[in-house]
Amino acid sequence: MSVKVALIGFGGVGQAFAEIIQDKQQELLRVHDLEVEIVAVSDVMKGAVYRREGLDIPHLLQCVKQLGSVEAYSKHKDIVKGWSSLETIVQSEADVIIEVTYTDVKTGEPALTHCHKAFETGKSVITTNKGPVALAYTELLEKAKKRGVFFGFEGTVMSGTPALRLPLETLTGNNIKEIRGILNGTTNYILTSMENGMEYPEALQKAQTLGYAEADPTSDVEGYDVRYKTAILSNHVWGIPLTFDDIPCEGISKLTAEDIAEAENNGEKWKLIARITQNGPGNVSASVKPERIKVDDLLAGVSGATNAIVYECDLSGPIMLTGAGAGLKETGFSLLIDLIHYQKQKQPSKI
């Protein structure tokens, strides 16, 4: 089965996804009967290019990496250049819009409009952008359902580590009483680096260079990114929408090297913890804040950009999932997970 995809946003994650498709083309075809054609890319600074029959991925990547613009694309003549994101969503003949623009923690835009427009024009959406999913979870899922299209957002929580499918699919049958986790790679990387003697500004700079941080890293260090992920988990696992006012939120920016050393001297570690507790049917409470946890706590050994989440289940007890919480290849992989699920939905015989 051939799937035409259009990428809206072609930064770190978008490019990593294109590289994955380039590297795994043969394997995807052989194992999943899936042929992925990138037909369009639209980005603010890097420009836009569309070709109905599919773009040449190595050439596309070469243009963006060497010349900083996808409009340098010259491999084919039958191409359209310069489309805006909305023109690309509406006019391209893509089956799936891959939305990988930046996350805006206040409005969810421009991604929210991108998702609506895609559904309105009968296209599926796969995204790692937390904004629209945290702000309009029910509305978007209902709209996708009504239009008979797919909405995938596995990478919005813990990037390529499947923190969303695990509780609904694999742990199904349990009543999940509480979720607790380290859900931000940047801050966990900073805290681990500070434990090893690095200063806060240098650690943040490194997290930015490694592609973990948001375009505006305030979102990471003040906990807003985790608050978004907490809202997504509450909606996804329990069907309970939480607004940001429902989730008290404190980041790590006030923690000092002395705080970290003092915790260490007492056999403890500082971690930015998201916690969602089910108080009864239809009722959860949530918080995001730095907590001093004992070194033998399940979450204490989770270091660097690695994340972890513990689902407290009534039947199976605590189940911990740990893996990358950020990173370009890892997040690009989360898009592939959703794309394979999209294909399985289209071709149920492949399940």
Ligand SMILES: NC(=O)C1=CN([C@@H]2O[C@H](COP(=O)(O)OP(=O)(O)OC[C@H]3O[C@@H](n4cnc5c(N)ncnc54)[C@H](OP(=O)(O)O)[C@@H]3O)[C@@H](O)[C@H]2O)C=CC1
């Ligand atoms: N990096 C990670 O580890 C993870 C990222 N995510 C999420 O994935 C998304 C992408 O992340 P990442 O690739 O790292 O971010 P980048 O900042 O590297 O890329 C975002 C891209 O979107 C482009 N863009 C912004 N607005 C528009 C628009 N209106 N139309 C078209 N393109 C636009 C930007 O263009 P330009 O710069 O040219 O202006 C930029 O190239 C974000 O929402 C992020 O929160 C989720 C999990 C992990």
Ligand SMILES: N[C@@H](CC=O)C(=O)O
């Ligand atoms: N900036 C985020 C990226 C993934 O959501 C993080 O550091 O975890």
